[in-house]
Amino acid sequence: MASRSTQILEAAARLIARRGVRGLRVEELAAEAGVSTGLIYYHFKDRTGILRHTLEFINDRAERYTTARDPDAPPPSPREELERTLLLELQDTEEVRENSAAWGELRSSAVFEPALREDLAGATLVWVREVAALLGRVRPTAPATDLTATAERLTALLEGLSMRWLSGGLAADRARTLLLGAIEAELTALGRR
Amino acid sequence: MASRSTQILEAAARLIARRGVRGLRVEELAAEAGVSTGLIYYHFKDRTGILRHTLEFINDRAERYTTARDPDAPPPSPREELERTLLLELQDTEEVRENSAAWGELRSSAVFEPALREDLAGATLVWVREVAALLGRVRPTAPATDLTATAERLTALLEGLSMRWLSGGLAADRARTLLLGAIEAELTALGRR
Numbered sequence: 001m002a003s004r005s006t007q008i009l010e011a012a013a014r015l016i017a018r019r020g021v022r023g024l025r026v027e028e029l030a031a032e033a034g035v036s037t038g039l040i041y042y043h044f045k046d047r048t049g050i051l052r053h054t055l056e057f058i059n060d061r062a063e064r065y066t067t068a069r070d071p072d073a074p075p076p077s078p079r080e081e082l083e084r085t086l087l088l089e090l091q092d093t094e095e096v097r098e099n100s101a102a103w104g105e106l107r108s109s110a111v112f113e114p115a116l117r118e119d120l121a122g123a124t125l126v127w128v129r130e131v132a133a134l135l136g137r138v139r140p141t142a143p144a145t146d147l148t149a150t151a152e153r154l155t156a157l158l159e160g161l162s163m164r165w166l167s168g169g170l171a172a173d174r175a176r177t178l179l180l181g182a183i184e185a186e187l188t189a190l191g192r193r
Numbered sequence: 194m195a196s197r198s199t200q201i202l203e204a205a206a207r208l209i210a211r212r213g214v215r216g217l218r219v220e221e222l223a224a225e226a227g228v229s230t231g232l233i234y235y236h237f238k239d240r241t242g243i244l245r246h247t248l249e250f251i252n253d254r255a256e257r258y259t260t261a262r263d264p265d266a267p268p269p270s271p272r273e274e275l276e277r278t279l280l281l282e283l284q285d286t287e288e289v290r291e292n293s294a295a296w297g298e299l300r301s302s303a304v305f306e307p308a309l310r311e312d313l314a315g316a317t318l319v320w321v322r323e324v325a326a327l328l329g330r331v332r333p334t335a336p337a338t339d340l341t342a343t344a345e346r347l348t349a350l351l352e353g354l355s356m357r358w359l360s361g362g363l364a365a366d367r368a369r370t371l372l373l374g375a376i377e378a379e380l381t382a383l384g385r386r
Contacts (some may be wrong), residue, residue, distance in 0.1 A: 009288075011222070018300075018305075019305055020215060020304075020305050022215050022216065023215065024212060024326050052204075081351060091315070101304055104301060104302065104304065105304070107356055107357075107360055108298065108301040108356060108360070109213075109295060110360035110361065110362075111213075111294055111297065111356070111359045111360045112211075112212055112213050112300070113363065117360060117361040117362065120360060120362060121361070121362040124247075124357070124362055126291065134371060149370075149371060149374055150374075152371055153350060153371050153374065153375050154370070155353075156350055156353035156354045156357060157346060157349055157350040157353055158353070158373075159348055159353040159356065160348075160349035160351070160352040160353030160354075160356075161349045161353075163300055163304070163349075163352065163353075163356075164300075164317070165350075166300070166304045167300055167303035167304045167305065167310060167313060168307065168310040168313040169303075169310065169313055169317055170345075177342075178342060178345055178349070181342055181343075181382075182346050182350075182375075182379075184382065185378045185379050185381070185382035186375075186378050186384060188381065188385075189374075189377065189378035189381060
């Protein structure tokens with residue numbers, strides 16, 4: 001992707017995380033990105049196009065920071081890999097905060113604006129499959145339908161905890177502890193089936 | 194509470210569920226409720242006052258529909274009571290949809306507007322305590338800290354599932370099945386401690 005359009009998507013993620021998707025105006029986005037509104041329309045066609053590409057952009061970013069590993073460290077066990085991938089969504093850093101806030105906001109705006117629903121459902125499905133694959137490495141004999149259901153629950157819980165964290169009702173530490181407890185309970189349940 | 198102010202809060206919940214909290218204007222609320230803007234300011238002082246009282250109003254409503262029981266039915270077991278209380282938040286009826294959408298929207302708007310954070314944290318705490326008490330009736334020997342952590346997880350999961358349901362990514366049936374699976378896994382974990 002050309003660097004100008006990346007610059008626009010970075011600005012869009014920042015604005016959505018700061019003030020929400022519903023106040024997002026193309027003029028304001030142009031000012032934040034330091035480009036003309038014409039260039040934004042040229043790359044993304046309309047407001048829905050901007051939101052769709054921003055959704056993809058924040059997904060790619062989340063993919064990057066949740067799968068980043070120290071190349072010198074010994075390879076993690078499947079369980080460590082699972083825990084790390086999920087817990088890295090609850091890091092108290094500016095990048096993760098911004099990304100999670102933008103994701104939560106795109107999700108909650110879809111209650112009112114149907115335009116993003118299909119893209120959101122697609123992105124959620126990809127995420128659920130990735131987590132189900134990680135769960136399958138920890139519990140290789142669990143049925144695929146159980147792995148999928150567990151992945152749906154753990155990702156929905158992560159969204160619920162993120163929302164409480166970002167709206168100031170829950171410390172990131174506590175959110176991580178709660179998530180680890182759910183992983184433990186769910187893996188035990190998968191092991192029994 | 195006087196019936197005029199209830200009428201205003203019903204209209205506020207309806208508008209927030211339909212279009213979100215961030216587009217809510219007092220003039221529009223007055224039109225929806227069939228009252229003057231002056232009366233709204235008289236009862237609720239300002240926009241934050243309206244949002245705070247609407248939060249309380251939708252909490253009271255949720256309390257009512259999740260605890261309603263058929264007086265002729267035999268009393269439910271503690272496990273049935275727990276499941277019913279949580280599952281009734283995922284009913285595909287207009288009242289529950291509206292209430293859940295308004296709750297989710299107030300929660301997600303708090304990421305951007307700090308005014309509601311304290312009220313939301315308080316309401317969440319009350320809810321977590323209620324669910325922890327129900328869990329304690331199913332697992333009377335479980336430590337209080339475990340009951341609280343489990344209640345935090347189940348309510349956060351319920352919020353995450355509701356958001357997916359209301360934004361069109363998950364059928365209400367599937368959301369209920371997933372929630373029942375989490376209750377099962379969590380009760381087993383509580384039983385082992």
